[in-house]
Amino acid sequence: MASPVTIRPVVSKRDRRTFVDLPFRLYRDDPNWVPPLKGEALGLITPEKNGWYSHAKAQLFLAERSGQVVGRISAHIDTLAQEMPVERGFGPGSGQWGLMEAEDEEVFRTLVASAEEWLRSQGVTRAIGPISQSIWEEPGLLIEGFDHPPTVMMGHAKPAYRGWIEAAGYQPVKQLMTYELDITQEFPPIVQRIIKSGEKNSRIVVREVDKTRFDEEAAIILSILNDAWSDNWGFVPLTPPEIKDVGVKLKPIVFNDLIRIAELDGRPVAFMITLPDLNEPLAGLNGSLLPFGWAKMLLWLRRPKARTMRVPLMGVVKELQSSRIASQLAFMMIEYIRRAAVTHYGATRGEIGWILDDNQGMRSIAETIQSRVNKVYQVYEKTL
Structure with a gap:
């Protein structure tokens, strides 16, 4: 008879390190999992180091069996998300709950029950997950595209998780897709005709950013x-502390010719x-920059x-x-960046997304440039 699963809250720095370490054991035989830098992963779950906590609170949990940590989860409440319209x-x-990893279904059931109990104690009536932790970090559960690694700032998961979540009474509420294409x-x-027409329009200027x-x-x-x-499903505005965090994180991988701003009549x-x-060089570091990383x-x-270039954000x-x-x-913008990516960085592959399943405008653009869906992430909900 298997030993019972016990759940305890994360309360110390040591607990947080244990929380971060768990996926390194669970995914050690998965060639498509990319180990995150442990320092960065710790920063995301440390309130003093993550600006998201300026408008959110979270409780992390660890699951143990026979003295070994076998699962983890975060239950969290984003006050700005609660201010958004329900239809969005x-x-x-x-x-929400997220950052979930579990050795087996029994562990998962015990973890999600603990997350739900904490959410109820905070007055929550509807649980949404996985959101890990902000909508701007790694939302959704991977349900298609397990056969290749995720790109920078995208998640990975075990195929079994989908069945476990749905068996726990969660219903799909939204899908997020990424598209890949050969940019050579x-x-x-x-x-090409549309691009050339735009180039003849004196009202349009597409420029590089200036770092x-x-x-x-x-x-x-x-x-x-x-x-x-602002009208997109799941949109939560970034706050000044989060903007500062994003700037620190992204500035090292910002290159002028890979980010474009389009102006119309000077605006x-x-x-x-x-x-x-960034996942390409990270893949071989096993979560640490020491000693030679x-x-x-x-x-x-x-x-x-880099073989792959990812487009995480576009907007008009x-x-x-x-x-x-x-x-x-x-x-x-896509064409100018494609040329730069191939010429200056040796890239051969692009990935666009995530894109919401109901964003017909962006999906049409992705399909018109002959890209195809390569990964699908699903968000679930449940009434508590």
């Missing part, structure tokens, strides 16, 4: 993002952010050579989203 994903009474090939003739004016450029992009994404109206896939990473950051201001010019600006 969260809303009053909503809470030129886009179809219709896309020496990082804060100013970031403010422009954030303004467009908050407008462009910024669209942007596209592309990042070299620092040197390898610094050399890579000086001029990264709402007033233009139903116009033809919106897709024209998108195609122009």
Whole structure:
């Protein structure tokens, strides 16, 4: 007879390190899991180091059996998410769980029951998960695309998790998709014609960002993002502490020619952010920059050579989203970055997303440039 599973809250620095260490054991035989840097993973669950906690609270749990840690989960409440309209994903009474890993289904059931109990004690009536932890970090459970590693800032999971979650009474509420494409090939003739037409339009300027004016450029992009994404499912505005965190995290992998801002009549109206896939150099470091990882990473950051480029964010201001010019600006930015990625970084593959399953505009753009869905992430909900 198997020993019982016990659950205890994370209360110390040592507990947090144990929380971070668990996936390294559970995924050690999975060639498609990319070990995160342990220091960064610790920062995400440490309130003093993560600006998300300025408007959220969380309780982490560890599961143990026979003295060994066999699972983990986070239950959390985002006060800004609770202020959002219900039809946009969260809303009053909503809470989330995430960062879930479990050795088997019994462990999972015990973990999720503990998360639900904590959420109920905080007045939550609807649990949504997995959200790990912010919508801007790693939302959703991987349900398709287990045969290749995720790109930077995307999650991985065990195929069994889907069945366990659904058996626990959770219903799918939203899918998030990523699209991949061969960026060594030129886009179809219709896309090239749209791009050339835009280049003849004197009202349009598509420029590179200037990293020496990082804060100013970031403010422009954030303004467009908050407008462009404000009606999207799951949208929660980034706060100043989070913006600071994102800046620190992303600045080392920001390159001028991979991020574009489109201007119409001199006004910024669209942007596209592309990042070299940091998971490629991280894959061999086993979660640590010591003893020689620092040197390898610094050399890579000086001029990264990456097979894959990921587009985590694109946006066009709402007033233009139903116009033809919106897709024209998108195609122009995608093409200019494609050329730079291939020429300057040796990239051969692009990944766009995540994209919400009901975002027909972005899905149409992805399909028009002949990309295909390569990963699907699912978010679930349950009434408590």
